[in-house]
Amino acid sequence: MRIGDLTAATGASARSLRYYEEQGLLASERSPGGQRHYPESAVARVTLIQTLLAAGLSSSTIYDILPCITEKAIRTPWLAGRLRSELARVEDQISSLHRTRDILAGLVEQYAV
Amino acid sequence: MRIGDLTAATGASARSLRYYEEQGLLASERSPGGQRHYPESAVARVTLIQTLLAAGLSSSTIYDILPCITEKAIRTPWLAGRLRSELARVEDQISSLHRTRDILAGLVEQYAV
DNA sequence: CTAAAACCTGACACTGACGTCAAGGACAAG
DNA sequence: CTTGTCCTTGACGTCAGTGTCAGGTTTTAG
Numbered sequence: 001m002r003i004g005d006l007t008a009a010t011g012a013s014a015r016s017l018r019y020y021e022e023q024g025l026l027a028s029e030r031s032p033g034g035q036r037h038y039p040e041s042a043v044a045r046v047t048l049i050q051t052l053l054a055a056g057l058s059s060s061t062i063y064d065i066l067p068c069i070t071e072k073a074i075r076t077p078w079l080a081g082r083l084r085s086e087l088a089r090v091e092d093q094i095s096s097l098h099r100t101r102d103i104l105a106g107l108v109e110q111y112a113v
Numbered sequence: 114m115r116i117g118d119l120t121a122a123t124g125a126s127a128r129s130l131r132y133y134e135e136q137g138l139l140a141s142e143r144s145p146g147g148q149r150h151y152p153e154s155a156v157a158r159v160t161l162i163q164t165l166l167a168a169g170l171s172s173s174t175i176y177d178i179l180p181c182i183t184e185k186a187i188r189t190p191w192l193a194g195r196l197r198s199e200l201a202r203v204e205d206q207i208s209s210l211h212r213t214r215d216i217l218a219g220l221v222e223q224y225a226v
Numbered sequence: 227c228t229a230a231a232a233c234c235t236g237a238c239a240c241t242g243a244c245g246t247c248a249a250g251g252a253c254a255a256g
Numbered sequence: 257c258t259t260g261t262c263c264t265t266g267a268c269g270t271c272a273g274t275g276t277c278a279g280g281t282t283t284t285a286g
Contacts, residue, residue, distance in 0.1 A: 002262080002263080003262085003263070004261095004262065004263080013244075013245080014263085015243090015244060015245065015246085016243075016244065018264095018265095019242095019243065019244065023243095031252080031253090031263095032252090033251070033252045033253075033263085033264090034251080034252080034263085034264060034265095035251095035252065035253085035262085035263055035264075036263085036264090048216075051209065051212055051213060051216075052213055052216075053243080054206075054209045054213075055209055055210050055212075055213035055214075056210075057213070058242075058243095059242080059243080065217075065220070068220060069216070069220065075224055079224075080221070080224045083217055083220050083221050083224065084221055086217055087214065087217040087218060087221055090210055090213055090214045090217060091214060093167075093210060094207060094210045094211065094214065096164065096167050096168055097168050097169075097203055097206060097207050097210065098207065099164055099168075100164060100165060100167075100168035100170070100203055101200065101203045101204060101207065103161075103164075103165075103182070104178075104196060104199055104200040104203060105200060107178070107182065107196050108193070108196050108197055108200055111188055111192075111193045111196065115232080115233080115283095116232085116233070117231095117232065117233080126274070126275080127233085128273090128274055128275065128276085129273075129274065131234095131235095132272095132273065132274070144282080144283085145282090146233085146234090146281070146282045146283070147233085147234060147235095147281080147282075148232085148233055148234070148281095148282065148283075149233085149234090166273080171271095171272075172272075172273080
């Protein structure tokens with residue numbers, strides 16, 4: 001598939017897809033004319049990237065952990081620590097969001113009365 | 114208290130406090146010489162602002178909803194809708210974070226084996 | 227009174243994930 | 257072959273929250 005098909009399939013803009021490639025998150029083959037071609041699996045990969053980005057992971061963090069999602073063989077102590085610290089960060093963020101949700105929910109409830 | 118005391122009490126930088134004021138999130142009295150003075154209640158207010166910012170609310174959104182946190186009398190249909198939509202956004206973000214947490218936790222578990 | 231510390235405004239810098247525009251090349255359909 | 261659509265690279269713009277620096281004023285301690 002070409003880049004237009006991938007944008008249609010994932011909702012990511014062409015700009016974003018090129019950016020992901022620039023950051024090493026997404027690979028592409030090139031046609032003789034230089035145009036990008038993606039395998040079907042790229043759809044899932046882009047979806048995953050979007051999920052992680054939406055969770056506040058930076059592209060460089062995603063760059064670090066993506067390989068160990070797709071190829072399970074890569075296990076280094078450094079990577080394990082990286083994963084754990086990102087997990088901790090995400091859990092912190094979740095509890096922070098819970099606090100905010102409770103604040104907002106309380107307000108909404110007051111309004112409903 | 115002066116701005117230095119407030120930074121000490123909240124951890125927010127002086128720059129951030131001035132920014133909050135610029136955005137209408139935080140009020141201050143001025144001394145004859147023009148220096149900011151805050152009431153004790155400013156500590157709680159800044160803490161709240163930081164919580165909401167950390168949850169990804171924009172300063173303009175916080176500007177909208179802050180009055181109805183501190184003064185409960187303000188109830189308009191528009192504001193109620195605003196609150197509900199922000200609540201929905203936060204809850205979406207929480208579930209997105211849960212997905213990411215599950216991904217990371219699964220990886221960490223694989224590594225632990 | 228004076229020196230030091232704290233504060234002021236204004237402005238520019240930065241980061242990250244894009245949007246957007248320009249100027250041109252690639253490619254399928256007719 | 258041509259036309260229209262899709263694609264390319266490169267570069268600059270954006271936004272939000274904050275860092276930081278400059279040059280000047282205020283407040284506090286001694």
